[in-house]
Amino acid sequence: MTNDELIGSLVAQMKPVRRLPSVERRTLLWASIGLLCVCLGTFLFDTRAIIVDELRESSVVLKSGLLLLVSALAARSAFNLSVPSLGNRWLERWLPLFGMFAWFVILAVQHAAGASCVAVEDGHSLFRLGCVSRTAMLALVPSVSMLVMLRRGAPLEQRWTALLGLVSSMALALAGTEILCAKAAWSHVLVWHVGPVFAAGLAGIVLGNRLFRRNLPSDVRRVGH
Amino acid sequence: MDLDADRQLSELMRRAQDGDRHAYDVLLNEVANLVRSYVRRQLGADHNVEDVVQETLLSIHSHRHTYDPTRPFRPWMYAIARHRLLDAVGKQQRRWRHEVLDDAGIVDAGALDEAPSEPAGLAAFIRYALAQLSQAQREVIQMLKLDGYSVTEISQRTGRSESLVKVTAHRGYKTLRKLMEDEFRDE
Numbered sequence: 534m535t536n537d538e539l540i541g542s543l544v545a546q547m548k549p550v551r552r553l554p555s556v557e558r559r560t561l562l563w564a565s566i567g568l569l570c571v572c573l574g575t576f577l578f579d580t581r582a583i584i585v586d587e588l589r590e591s592s593v594v595l596k597s598g599l600l601l602l603v604s605a606l607a608a609r610s611a612f613n614l615s616v617p618s619l620g621n622r623w624l625e626r627w628l629p630l631f632g633m634f635a636w637f638v639i640l641a642v643q644h645a646a647g648a649s650c651v652a653v654e655d656g657h658s659l660f661r662l663g664c665v666s667r668t669a670m671l672a673l674v675p676s677v678s679m680l681v682m683l684r685r686g687a688p689l690e691q692r693w694t695a696l697l698g699l700v701s702s703m704a705l706a707l708a709g710t711e712i713l714c715a716k717a718a719w720s721h722v723l724v725w726h727v728g729p730v731f732a733a734g735l736a737g738i739v740l741g742n743r744l745f746r747r748n749l750p751s752d753v754r755r756v757g758h
Numbered sequence: 759m760d761l762d763a764d765r766q767l768s769e770l771m772r773r774a775q776d777g778d779r780h781a782y783d784v785l786l787n788e789v790a791n792l793v794r795s796y797v798r799r800q801l802g803a804d805h806n807v808e809d810v811v812q813e814t815l816l817s818i819h820s821h822r823h824t825y826d827p828t829r830p831f832r833p834w835m836y837a838i839a840r841h842r843l844l845d846a847v848g849k850q851q852r853r854w855r856h857e858v859l860d861d862a863g864i865v866d867a868g869a870l871d872e873a874p875s876e877p878a879g880l881a882a883f884i885r886y887a888l889a890q891l892s893q894a895q896r897e898v899i900q901m902l903k904l905d906g907y908s909v910t911e912i913s914q915r916t917g918r919s920e921s922l923v924k925v926t927a928h929r930g931y932k933t934l935r936k937l938m939e940d941e942f943r944d945e
Contacts (some may be wrong), residue, residue, distance in 0.1 A: 536808065
């Protein structure tokens with residue numbers, strides 16, 4: 534097919550489109566949905582009785598605040614990447630990941646200072662699967678809505694988009710898990726809190742191309758062949 | 759960037775998003791010309807140019823809802839074209855790999871009475887590999903290996919010192935070796 538024929542066919546078949554909302558609007562919409570889900574889920578999972586006292590601790594506020602900030606930055610970067618030509622700045626992509634690393638460093642510093650050596654409540658051991666399933670459940674709706682909203686765009690760098698999208702959902706869920714889970718051993722936090730975020734990021738890198746692969750609409754496919 | 763031209767393209771796309779077919783027709787024709795020039799600069803006179811142009815037009819058609827009329831048009835357009843170009847180059851490399859393996863199999867089987875002429879796929883890959891070298895490296899390697907000149911003769915002809923000729927050739931071989939390893943490594 535020549536270019537003229539292709540252009541003629543595309544023009545003949547074209548219809549008005551609904552423009553994608555701005556990145557800021559989409560980020561705000563997703564953040565609202567995500568925050569609502571995580572707050573509701575955290576409440577339903579039964580917060581600890583001492584949560585009010587917990588929130589008075591500056592370290593808890595700092596860590597939770599950092600996780601929410603990471604989630605917002607990662608979401609914004611993912612939505613930027615879902616529009617061709619946006620999201621090309623190096624810092625914009627890596628800042629959320631640096632934020633996660635900073636959260637990890639705070640955790641390590643706390644551990645070194647002996648702040649998180651309190652034994653896990655109820656004799657729970659290192660192998661506490663409850664935190665993973667709780668994080669996964671808290672992340673479910675934010676993750677699905679994130680992927681649906683990203684697919685509405687046109688991510689060209691699919692692995693990066695998936696990585697940042699999933700990290701944003703998991704960081705949001707982790708903020709809830711941190712409130713729900715009793716102060717646990719360093720090894721427990723590392724494996725069962727940080728681990729799922731790391732695994733989700735890895736899944737995004739591996740599956741990114743498949744998650745955002747989109748077959749051209751059937752009318753467009755016919756034109757191109 | 760020519761701002762007036764970009765504003766015109768942006769306006770055409772905005773009208774196309776609202777359903778103006780004439781604007782869309784003008785826009786796609788202009789996009790085809792711009793993308794063709796861009797791809798030719800990257801690929802040279804390659805038969806893949808028109809394929810990439812058509813893939814880009816199809817992608818622009820399916821992604822047109824993502825364009826924000828308040829932003830410049832050409833960065834958006836070139837971002838799509840660049841990715842379609844990378845896809846095309848990736849497909850071509852996979853095709854070369856497949857063709858080279860097929861050709862090697864025919865030669866090994868000894869099915870021919872006389873030595874075959876260089877397989878088309880392999881020749882294409884070698885041309886591609888040489889094209890990845892700098893002009894100096896390509897020139898030195900061609901003179902050394904294809905034209906049969908000695909290092910001294912190349913030094914006299916090109917005005918480079920003999921040590922520079924050797925270093926240039928060495929760097930070129932290293933690049934070619936890496937390309938060959940990447941292409942022929944089992945997946």
